[in-house]
Amino acid sequence: MFLISEFRSKDALVEAILALKKAGLTENDLAIFSEEPIEFRKGILDRPSNMSKAAVAGAAVMGTAATSFVYYAQNDYKLVTGGMPIFSFWATGIITYEMTMLGAIFATFFWFLWESGLIRKRDPEAPVPMIGPASMSLRVRCEISRADNFVEILRGSGCIKTERVK
Amino acid sequence: MKHLFLLLLSVALVVPCLRADQPILFPHSTHINKVHLKCIDCHISADTRDAATIPGVRKCMLCHAKIAADKPEIKKLAAIAASGREIPWQRVYGFEKAAAVKFRHGPHARHKVACATCHGDMPNAITAQPLVKHNMGTCISCHRQNNASDDCATCHY
């Protein structure tokens, strides 16, 4: 079951998150909805991201693929060049570079779609609260038996209203 | 139904391309299998010169003045011969002008490339038709397999 509570101040929201975590909820059970990004200090609601690693991996894959493709393609047609080399890393360096960057761009974009949950919904059934300008909604996933307890905590930390959604 | 229609459409589009409409129903099979003519008996310069050449109507009449002269196709042939013109054969193989290909039969024959490699099973073909689809890939892969030059200027100039 889910609890959705609306906040108007960031301090209250921080308090609620800390209290909920103390009560045994993990960061995966919590989601905040807002019309603009909310920044927290470290340790409140961390969302570790692998995006930079993904970007580097994508860059490495695409760069290597492009370079080896260029290498094999050029050696395949055995161009006669007079005196110049058929394949030189320097001359194809720019292709390697651009493709590396393209790999990084694609990896970042797809990792963004993946990590943000836009193409991979974590809880497809979970309710999405309506949010107005500058309001922040906290969605809590919990067992029914403990819901009352969490509603107490949320009220105590200064939310405006809380509803329960199955 | 839709699939059938598409099938028919594709057949209708492809068949005319494969089967050139020749003015005379010339059966390669009869000439090769029954009469035991060789390719170069008619396409006389296929082994030496650039073009294989198509025999003139007078060459046909060398035999057909007597042989099978009563058949309808041969009568057509005789009529053309009598008119003093050549048979308007439809060309079945050729290169696009833009491809700038200079193909020579001579070197291919000299290096023992069988006629059937490019022209297919003509001994059993009814009329003159393109049995093998040619594109640059056909040429290039054969050239590479046989260690022939794959330099562009071998054919394009």
Next chain:
Amino acid sequence: MAEHPELLPYGIIREDLFRPLSRAGSKWWFTVVACFLLVVAGLAAWGVQLRDGLGVTGLNRPVFWGLYIVDFVFWIGISHAGTLISAILRLTDAAWRKPVTRAAEAITLFALMIGGLFPIIHLGRAWFFYWLIPYPNARLMWPNFRSPLVWDLTAIVTYVTGSAIYLYLPLIPDMAQLGAHNKPWRRKLYKALSLGWTGSDREWHALEMAMKLNAVIILAVAISVHTVVAWDFSMSIAPTWHSTIFGPYFVVGAIFSGIGALIIVMATLRRTLHLENYLIKRHFDNMSKLLLTMSLLWFYFTMSEHITIWYGNEPKEMGVFGQRTRGDYAFWFWLMVFVNFVVPVTLLGIKKLRSVKTAVIASFGVLIGMWLERYLIVIPTLVTPRLASATSVYTPSWVELMITVATFAAMIMLYLLFARLFPIIAVWEYKPHSPEEED
């Protein structure tokens, strides 16, 4: 709302910035239609060229590259307005960037789309342009990866892809908000483009991370793109093209003209969309300072490029140098120096003269000057080949001029359409200014 007064401005901001999406005045329609007609005329001119051959241009032997290449370099240069500037501002976290970035990124995308067309327009057999792309084929042929033109292709493809994503990412939250638009087709469009954005913190986190990473990558790509465009010239052995300085010289020129374009666009948006509260004088002041810096840098590069040629006194290079400074192209050369250096330095360097109006005047000058710069790089070299017997002259034909004009019209048209379809200022980014953000 009333009990949260600090939130009120945000509502108004939203109103203000979303308003242009719903209302189109007759002026807007007039401009779009006029530009559209010019684009159609340009396409017709291109059609004539495709039908008759490149002979309809003013090109000849040895002037094989003409207006199309000039336009190509110019538009790729303009494209540096956006992504590069917005990436720098994003990475340095300059708070004043917020109303500027999207306007700039949109310039990038459209300028690239237009600029990327020119190499194709310029081809003798444009319908075979895809032969430059490596794809498996029966001919067992690949493009020549040693050619700077293939590098160019990869660079521009990367840059277009990156810029499109870079423009698109921060648009997603705005489009999610616009999902409640009153026109059904727009509702569908925004909903589809917002990819089901809900505004969860996971999404925000991922978005900010992606933006940061993309800014770094796009910065590296943008610099490389114009370097590669410069290498189209400097990898050849034509006199004065074969120059080591061309890479950075072109990048500086590109940013220079890009800022010019951005200032003009900002001033126009401010005027037509009534964004006086958003694009304030400080923005123009900062952009003017940037333009001034780039003007000085540009002058430094131009000077070091030419003084080395002059001092080296190599006959072939001196031929081109003479054409530029004393010969047929002298007027244009000195005009270029005037509008690229003298005008911006006077108008923007003297604090009293610096205003929105002078910034716009200087920017127009810079655009003209930078176009001339590319013209003066491409043409004088080609009219003075190494063998004097091949010398020729070049006058652009109506086809080339028409296509050039049409691309400017296309830029205006695309931009107007974009400004009507999407908020030109990132609404979610434009939080109310809190005091510590002021600088």
Next chain:
Amino acid sequence: MVIDLDRCTGCEACVVACHSENNIGMSTPEEAARGRVNHWIRIDRYYEGQFPDIKVKYRPVLCQHCDEAPCEPVCPVNATYHNPEGLNVQVYNRCVGTFYCANNCPYTVRSFNWFDPKWPEPMQLQHNPDVSIRPGGVMEKCTFCIQRIKRVEDQADAAGRPVADGEVQPACVQSCPAEAMIFGDLNDPDSKVSRLAGDGRATKLMEELGTKPKVVYLEKAR
């Protein structure tokens, strides 16, 4: 190829021969005035002194078939490249017309088909069937009459003998009344061109660019 400049009279017979051998399109006077002439070989004139005490030097300039040709690496589609015989080849059907090769040619010997080629009425009847007619939008240049080279090689192959020195004659060489041009195999040290290329008068055009041109000019040092 060796060109003896001391024998060249500037008669332009080579230019005419080249035009008719290679099906080069003809331009109108108006087009020519705009620099739209197609020549695979041209005669450059150099004047020394003041009229009337004037000396004219001629230099036929054609594709130098450079070993390290600047035009080759820049073509994005490999339409120009070195073939195994050492010719600098232009593949017309592959060319997309980026002009990069022409810009990068220090000798300005590449010419472009600005339109589909045209010939005044009866002239199209003298087309050489061994040479393809290039469509508009395609770059072209001297091929050293590759069709003649191929023909001779084919004949030699059929007869089972090597190609003899001097057996291949490009149209310009054949037509030169002063016998100023000699064509042959530079790889063969005994060929006539190799001997002449070792002559004390031998120079190469713009050799300092590192293009390693294969056309040798013989010229008395002045």
